Amino acid sequence: MKQNNLFLLGLALLSFAACTGQKTPKSLATAWQKQHLQESDSLIRAVASSNNQASMCLSSVFNSTTLKNEVAEYERRFSGNPVRGSWKHLDLSTLPIPQANFLSKYGREIGDLADPESIDYSGCYDLPCIFNRIYQKESDYIAGYVHYLWYLKFGHYLSLDNKVPDQKSPTPGVYNNKQFTVLDYLYDEKELYGLWRITHLLVEPYISLTNTREIQRIPRKENLEGYPMGVCGLASSAGHIRLQDGCLQVHNVNQDRGFLYLGVIHEMTHMVDYLQAQQRKNGGWYRSHEQDYLDIVGFYKVEYTDANGKLVSEWKLKEGAKTIRSYAATSPVENFADTLAYFRQEGEETKSKIDARQYSWISSNYFHGESYDKVGNRTRLLKKYESAFTSQILPKVMDCSSTKNAYQSNYFSASDFPGATLTPWMLKCLSSEAETMANTITARVKTYEADGCASLVFREDQLAWSDAVRDSLRRSFGVYVQEIANDPEYLEKVKDFNNTLKDPFMANEAIFQCYKGSTKDNLKPCYDTKVVEIAKRAALDLKLPDDQATEMSELYLRSHTYTEVTEKLYLSYRTIISAHDELIRVESEDVWQQCLNMPHNDDEKHSGSIYTPRNGYLVSSFFNCLNAQLPMTLQDLVRSLEYEGQRITHPVEELIVLEFLEPRVVEVIREFHKEAAEFEKEQLGSHFEEISGSIKDFLLSDFGWVKSLTDRAAMMMSCRMEALGQIDFLPLYHLKRDAFSELVMQGPCRDIMSDPAFLKFLESSKEKVDREVFSKVEMTLTKKAEERALYCKEIIPWKWERTRVTVRLPRKGCMSLGWEDVERAVIEELLKDPLSQRFKISESDFRSKISEVRDAVREKVEEKHF
């Protein structure tokens, strides 16, 4: 019967694969996962080797052995062509792919950047050793492994250098105008533990932050440059996070509390916020600015232009809105980062403080429906270990059904399995097996799970946990005990199905079928239904009764939860892409060169959105060329990716991989752009020097560009515009106006008004100058009168309850009182004008001109402001 069932199951899976095969080809991820993903066991081994499992927590196994094993597990997932190139004494092709990738990408950004040769890396043949040299520690020190694990898990790195992104000083090692050593920028052991724990706390979307490059610690005891002491972290959309001491504090005996967890996750959540807005393509810069989130929290924006013409743009929170802490009330962006960080680390507090709608929204959109309060942790951990132990329960029930051994456990009693007939030996056997499993589960949870010890601090929590484990085991054992009574062949059938439990094919297929354009959309509800549907179809093909097929499909879902499946799926894409980094660089450079070599202009509009320079400029012909070429380049690249000879043929898989590939290609192009812009900047100065003289000659040869003889600012602007018009050179990476304005103003236009040729031109225009000088009287009087009017408005403010009429009269009185001062100020300003002095215009000339326009100006200003 068993063989018969196996055959049927195989046939069913084959027919399923064949049926779906035409529409949905094999996925590259499934092939990769079958080869590389096994149950992570480094921590389990650490627990098993300990003598005192019950009192252990995650912090108990924080040592280089555990870390090294974990590294080995991650590294096993990488395969592909060796990376070419070298780093110092190392031939990169001899290193594991992720280590070689790291050194190839970031090798010039580690260590003492002020004196790169000051650290001796000789004798190091792996990345952790290199990192540990920067720490001035032995090659086996924990720091090297934590830094490397962070990179393996998240794809970006914890910096180990003395140059903080965006620091004010161009010199590495100088921060806040003080000198620091590289060691001041590195993490201490508690911080390293906290960061390692975070690698265990976070799952999707945090492990796919393709917009993040590095997390940099600033020197110990320093404030972030330009920010007050309370600011302990900054996330930049340019791809970096900066951390200060305040965001790196870890405390309590198990080291699982402290602001490090909140601070670091907060900053990483900002990156999630940026990235998701980009991926969702709804046009915003932050996911948290989308209307659904604003409505859920109660944020709205007030924007208007104030009486002085200044734009006011402020976030307000509806009265009664609940936030996790006052800081989260400052803006949607901070609310989003803060609430998600608290949600993950301080679940119980978050549940009690924020609105239930927001709590549920965060859970379903960012944590796959999980929560991290006490009940949530218990449920999630139990679910996870239930599925891990499911496959062990069946053989144990089978063994116990025929045992004659004398077991001593009273974990279960006969009343736990009503309706089943159990021999006393079988009951004792099941009890003993279940009790052992319960102890193992608890030890694993406490040691393997980042939330384990934190969830089991109090006696009542421990009791609740033990009850929940016992209840879960009773149900799991009970299903099989009951089914044996109903159908003696049942166990065989389930056992056969167990063989398919490890196959991720159906799980990945469910993700593909649910995908609607972005991996950041919440696919979980669809996945949970779809995967059961697919697995049930496979089970029904075995001619099993409907209820047993349902049971099996649910078993499959429990073994392939959404969180785990997506994490593995996205990990496989990140790894495959990472293994092809050299190809990506070559193809990206190719498209860059093609676009560079075409003729350029800056006349067209900029169009396209794949590549956009974050800062700086790119002429439109170049920009449009890149954006026109990139879709094809990306598609070619996706189709070139391979794993063991297999390429992507699944249409949905192609779309998902594009999501992961595009940011990397954009990052590479940004590097080319940055380098080219720096080179061009150097060229601009020397080019301008060559033409500066001829521009000045041109300006002095014809003063047709002078539009106003009396307004110095306008004259300088005309000079600048005319000079810019004389420059034929078109910078590709700088806006022509920005590139040359300063040079023009400091060069040909600088002293042009004192040049003899200009003065001669001015003399010849005396009549016109007189006219223009006097024409300034009305303008200056209006300006000064308006200043007085604004002052009067300020001291006699308008309030909601007053009408306009009740404030007008006192304000007019205020104007009268200060009018003499207004006129005096006007005359003083006009007399200072070099042209007034040059042409000897007197105070009385101006007074007489003022009297001609006084009444009209005052009336106009009062009407406008009062």
Place this chain on the structure above:
Amino acid sequence: MRLLFIFSLVMITSCGAQKSGPNYGKTTVKELLTEKGEPTKEELIPVEDSKVLHFDGGEKYQVKNDIVTNGYLNPSKEERNLIYWKHAFKDCDVVTQKLTEKQVGHERPEYLMKCDALGKGVVYTEDSDIVLRVVEYEAK
């Protein structure tokens, strides 16, 4: 040269004028409502005789007495890139103002880059290449 500048500004204005909008400083509230329909909300602001009218799609218009003075709009697809505006304002004397006077926590400050000759400005966040908001007003 001056003619060329004015011509290019006119071209930009006309290219950008695909969406019909108010003539700031002239359009009356009645004319605005004829074009946009009834506002979803009216918001009082601390500016004399002024209020802000909200419309669907995140559009807001500030009015003083009976005249529309400012518009606050979401950027269209191509207008979302800051580089689009750098190019659009390339012949303009651009002014950039920091909007966030008081640093709120560690959020990046917002900036307004505006071209008075066109009566347009864009709000963006420091570091970003994405335009958050388009601001319109009477061209000077």
